[in-house]
Amino acid sequence: MAGRAFDQPREHPCRSHPEGRAFLPVAQDAIRTFYAAREALRPPKGRQAVLNFAALHTLSVTMLPDCLTRIETELPATASKVIPDRGGIEANLETLISGEADFFLTYAHPYVPMLLDPEQFDWIGMGRExxxxxxxxxxxxxxxxxxxxxxxxxxxxxxxxxxxxxxxxxxxxxxxxxxxx
Incomplete structure (x- = not known):
């Protein structure tokens, strides 16, 4: 087979378009912001990361133990803290809204308004009862x-x-x- 060998370099000069050159500082700033945010979220050296959970009483004895076991297995350097049930749905939601809890384990039903802004709080279904x-x-x-x-x-x-x-x-x-x- 005639032609050049595959191991010989071939020159293809790379040049960015004007739009790419204009976007470069924005991209670099976004990357710096991402790395700074990641570093800010890391616990200080020698201090363990802690996830705070709030849960309705029934869920704290039925579903939460399995969740905590999975977290312990998959994130061994992370500790968890359970906030006691405050006795009412609004009081328990307040632990999440105020930032005291990172996660809130609750039931959901169309007859019970959740009173959370879906733009501010994500949720995931964990099962049905x-x-x-x-x-x-x-x-x-x-x-x-x-x-x-x-x-x-x-x-x-x-x-x-x-x-x-x-x-x-x-x-x-x-x-x-x-x-x-």
Missing amino acids: AVLPVVSPALHLRGGGAAAGGDLLGQALNRKIELPYLDYGRVSFFGTALQRL
């Missing part, structure tokens, strides 16, 4: 009763009969959802 109403087998509807295991809730709604139920309180997540239901 079903909440099932259960009833004492001794409960009978006034005005005719109902068979145990029957659709007591549906029957009560149809007959407009009040049912006693365990309430969570109006400021809790489930309390807010129940009030709307």
Whole structure:
């Protein structure tokens, strides 16, 4: 095969366009800003990075332990701190809004407004749970009763009969959802 060898350099002079030369200082400044931000977020030498978590009480004993284990495995140089449940959805959200918490583990439901600016806070779904109403087998509807295991809730709604139920309180997540239901 005739021609030049592949190992011999071939000259292709590279020149930037005027637009590229004009953009170069902007690109260099963006890179400097990125590196400065990365350096500012690093913990000082000898000090461990800490992630602060806020979680509703039920999630702090069901889902949060697995999250913390995964973080410990994947980011061994990072410590975590759990902020105790503040007793109401707004108080718990405040830990995130104020910057006290880096992450907030909560439930989500269309009946419970999240009250967070989606432009300021990102979120990710971690799973789905079903909440099932259960009833004492001794409960009978006034005005005719109902068979145990029957659709007591549906029957009560149809007959407009009040049912006693365990309430969570109006400021809790489930309390807010129940009030709307």
